[in-house]
Each structure stands twice: as structure tokens, then as C-alpha cells.
Amino acid sequence: MATARKISRKELKKPDEFVQTGQKAARWAGDNARTVFLILAAVFAAGILVTLGAWWADSQENEAAEALGRALEVxxxxxxxxxxxxxxxxPYFTSEEEKRKAVRAAFEAVRKEHPGTEAAAMAELHLAALDYDAEDWDAALERYQRFLAEASPTNQFRSVAYDAMVNIYLAKGDKEAALRTLEEMERSGNAYYLPFALARKAELLYELGRIEEARTAAQTVVDSYASSPARAAADALLRKLPPAPEPAPNAEAEPASETP
Known part of the structure; x- marks a missing residue:
């Protein structure tokens, strides 16, 4: 059995390592009061900056939202x-041309004065719609793409931009680009608009002569999104498609040769 070691009086009087370290730190702090003050001030200032940064960001978004609201009033x-x-x-306008100029100027002001905000992205969406209405397809496409790049991933209007881009590509006669846009819309993860994207994709695949791909997309809407309003379009397309090809019969196995 191990014998317990006795602690001498000298060891009892000796402060332990933790106490020694604390005493040294206290002495250092006393000798370097100005340095300690500067360190604490820096830490405090950093905390204030983080808080002010969050407040400033919220304040900027609020101001931008108010500016967007004023543009919408115009x-x-x-x-x-x-x-x-x-x-x-x-207030009112005396002509459509006067209104178009004023509305464009109002949304452009939001983008200029509040860059990087969600309101600025929404202003870009409205500017894209103005170009769309004027059938300036290239300008509208550029603005819709810029909106998608700037808007948050959860912005519900992303699907509006995708849908408008599909219409533009179809107006330009580029069905393949329209199809790619619908596929990008599928990947965007918006659960509500996904069946609409699939139904429209099915229609486009049908027009491109890709019948079985069209059938698969339409059937996905029917099977997985039965309660969606998009199901009506998918059902209509499925009725329009020719019957699905019969699966190829399995080749009959050759009889095994008899061994003598």
C-alpha cells in the first residue's frame, strides 16, 4: 500500500501555481494600466461596431424599403x-409617356441611392418589367438576370423573373434557352412554382418533339403535385400525347444444350 507523502510547512506556505499566475497578472496590469485600458477599449469598440453594423444594415434596408414604397406610389x-x-x-399623369418616364426615374433612384439592398433588387425587377412591356427584350433579359443575381434566394419574385425570361426567349425564337431557364427555375427550390415550371417544361419539350421527356415531366406534376393548379395543364398535355410505347419484350432464353 502506498504511503501518503507528508507536506512540509514550507510547501504549505508556498502559493500554488494558479495563485502565482493571478498575482503576476495583477502586478502586470497595475504596471501597464494604459495598455490594459487600450485593450479593453478596443474590445468594447469592436462590440459596439458589430452592434452598430447590424443596426445600420437594418436601417439601410428600412430606408430602402420606404424609397421603394414611394416609387410604387408613383x-x-x-x-x-x-x-x-x-x-x-x-397626383396624376396627363399621358402614358409622362408616367413611364416618371416611374423609370423613381425606380432608378432607388437603385442609385440604396445599392445592395433587397429594395434595390426589387426596383431592378420593376425596371425589367418596363423594358419587357416595351418589348426591349435584350434590356429586359439583362435586368431580370441582374435581379436574380442580387435578390435573396428566398425572394418569392424570383419565379416571376424566370417566367418572364422564358417568355422573352420564346419571343426571340430560342426554345432551347427557354428550356434551360425552366430547368434553372426548377433548381431554384421554390416549392410553389416548381409544378408550374415542370408543366411549362413539359409543353416546351412536346413542342421540341421530345415526347417521352414531356410525358415524364407532365406525369411528375400529376403524381407529385396533385393539388397544384398546374395539374390541369399537365393533364391536358398527357391527353394530347400519343400512347406510351410498349416495353420491349424480353428475349426468350435459348434452351440449354443437352450434354451427352
Missing amino acids: MERPVLSEAESADRDD
């Missing part, structure tokens, strides 16, 4: 004739 102003505007005090 877009909602009516175009009135002189007779229609006689008894009105609220």
Missing part, C-alpha cells in the same frame, strides 16, 4: 384627361 398614379382630373387633388 407607379400607381393614374393617367387622367383634363376633364377627369378637374375635381382631383391627388
Whole structure:
């Protein structure tokens, strides 16, 4: 059995390592008070900067959202004739051209004054819609692509941009580009719009003569998204498709040769 070692009086009086370290740290802090103060001030300032950064980001988004709201109010102003505007005090436009210029300027101001915000991305979406309405396809495509690059992944209007891009490619006669856009829309992960993308993809595959791929896409909508409004289009396409080819019969196995 091991014998317990007795601790001498000298060892009892000797401070342990933890106490010694604490005492040394206290002495160092006392001798270097200015340095300690600067370190603590730096740590405190860093915490303040993080807090202010979060507050500033929220503040920027709020200001940008308010600016976007004002631009939307401009877009909602009516175009009135002189007779229609006689008894009105609220703002209005006297021509469609005047309204288009004012609306474009309002959304461009949001982008210029609040870059990097979600509101700026939404302003780009509205500018794309203006180009779309004017059938300026190349300008609209560029703006829709910029919106998709800037908007957050959870922005529900991403699908609107994809859908408009599909229409533009079809207007330009580029069905393959439209198909690629629909496939990108599928990968975007928006659960609500996914069946619509699949149904439209099925229609496009049918037009391209890729019948079995069209059947697969339409059947996916019917089987996996039965409650979606997109099912009606998928059902209609399936009824329009020719019957699916019969599976090739398995070749009959040759009889084994008899061994003598």
C-alpha cells in the first residue's frame, strides 16, 4: 500500500501555481494600466461596431424599403384627361409617356441611392418589367438576370423573373434557352412554382418533339403535385400525347444444350 507523502510547512506556505499566475497578472496590469485600458477599449469598440453594423444594415434596408414604397406610389398614379382630373387633388399623369418616364426615374433612384439592398433588387425587377412591356427584350433579359443575381434566394419574385425570361426567349425564337431557364427555375427550390415550371417544361419539350421527356415531366406534376393548379395543364398535355410505347419484350432464353 502506498504511503501518503507528508507536506512540509514550507510547501504549505508556498502559493500554488494558479495563485502565482493571478498575482503576476495583477502586478502586470497595475504596471501597464494604459495598455490594459487600450485593450479593453478596443474590445468594447469592436462590440459596439458589430452592434452598430447590424443596426445600420437594418436601417439601410428600412430606408430602402420606404424609397421603394414611394416609387410604387408613383407607379400607381393614374393617367387622367383634363376633364377627369378637374375635381382631383391627388397626383396624376396627363399621358402614358409622362408616367413611364416618371416611374423609370423613381425606380432608378432607388437603385442609385440604396445599392445592395433587397429594395434595390426589387426596383431592378420593376425596371425589367418596363423594358419587357416595351418589348426591349435584350434590356429586359439583362435586368431580370441582374435581379436574380442580387435578390435573396428566398425572394418569392424570383419565379416571376424566370417566367418572364422564358417568355422573352420564346419571343426571340430560342426554345432551347427557354428550356434551360425552366430547368434553372426548377433548381431554384421554390416549392410553389416548381409544378408550374415542370408543366411549362413539359409543353416546351412536346413542342421540341421530345415526347417521352414531356410525358415524364407532365406525369411528375400529376403524381407529385396533385393539388397544384398546374395539374390541369399537365393533364391536358398527357391527353394530347400519343400512347406510351410498349416495353420491349424480353428475349426468350435459348434452351440449354443437352450434354451427352
